[in-house]
Amino acid sequence: MGVSAVLVAGCGGSGGTSHAATKSTGAKSTAPAAPAARKLTFDLVKGVGETALGGDSACGYGEWNDGTFAIDKPYSKQTTFYREYSCYEKKGELFPNAAGQMSYAEFGSPAQATAYGNYTKTNISAVAVLVSDNAAVTVNIGYLTLNKMTLLKQVQQSCGGCGTVIAGPHASDPVPGHVDKS
Numbered sequence: 001m002g003v004s005a006v007l008v009a010g011c012g013g014s015g016g017t018s019h020a021a022t023k024s025t026g027a028k029s030t031a032p033a034a035p036a037a038r039k040l041t042f043d044l045v046k047g048v049g050e051t052a053l054g055g056d057s058a059c060g061y062g063e064w065n066d067g068t069f070a071i072d073k074p075y076s077k078q079t080t081f082y083r084e085y086s087c088y089e090k091k092g093e094l095f096p097n098a099a100g101q102m103s104y105a106e107f108g109s110p111a112q113a114t115a116y117g118n119y120t121k122t123n124i125s126a127v128a129v130l131v132s133d134n135a136a137v138t139v140n141i142g143y144l145t146l147n148k149m150t151l152l153k154q155v156q157q158s159c160g161g162c163g164t165v166i167a168g169p170h171a172s173d174p175v176p177g178h179v180d181k182s
Contacts, residue, residue: 108134130155
């Protein structure tokens with residue numbers, strides 16, 4: 001037994017790798033690890049969303065709020081946490097000129113989040129939704145000029161490829177152009 005301990009120490013000291021030496025010294029493997037998928041959270045979505053939506057010239061001032069403009073019943077009643085990004089002409093206005101451009105919702109269960117995601121296939125204002133576990137991020141057609149499918153893909157990339165994107169009726173025209181602005 002004393003010999004094997006000497007051999008392990010000898011192997012570790014000769015520049016080779018040993019699991020025993022790695023564990024005892026705390027050394028880390030140099031092999032690249034595959035990027036782990038991160039959980040879809042509001043903080044993650046908020047960071048990506050504010051950068052993209054806040055930089056859109058059609059959004060004078062944007063903010064996340066807990067309104068429910070962008071989520072219909074019964075899904076609004078199933079949420080445990082909900083925020084939506086709305087645009088205003090300027091800070092301090094009471095009513096947004098473009099409500100619910102992007103929304104983040106946490107549901108009571110993954111099944112409820114998936115049901116909401118499947119509902120967006122027919123939601124008249126939806127571009128697409130990203131569903132991951134019990135959370136869903138929706139982008140709506142609105143008046144903003146950025147490509148909303150690109151935004152949703154950026155959210156998905158920021159969480160390591162988490163979830164499934166479900167296309168809505170406006171997935172093929174994610175930049176407004178059909179909106180009557182007269």
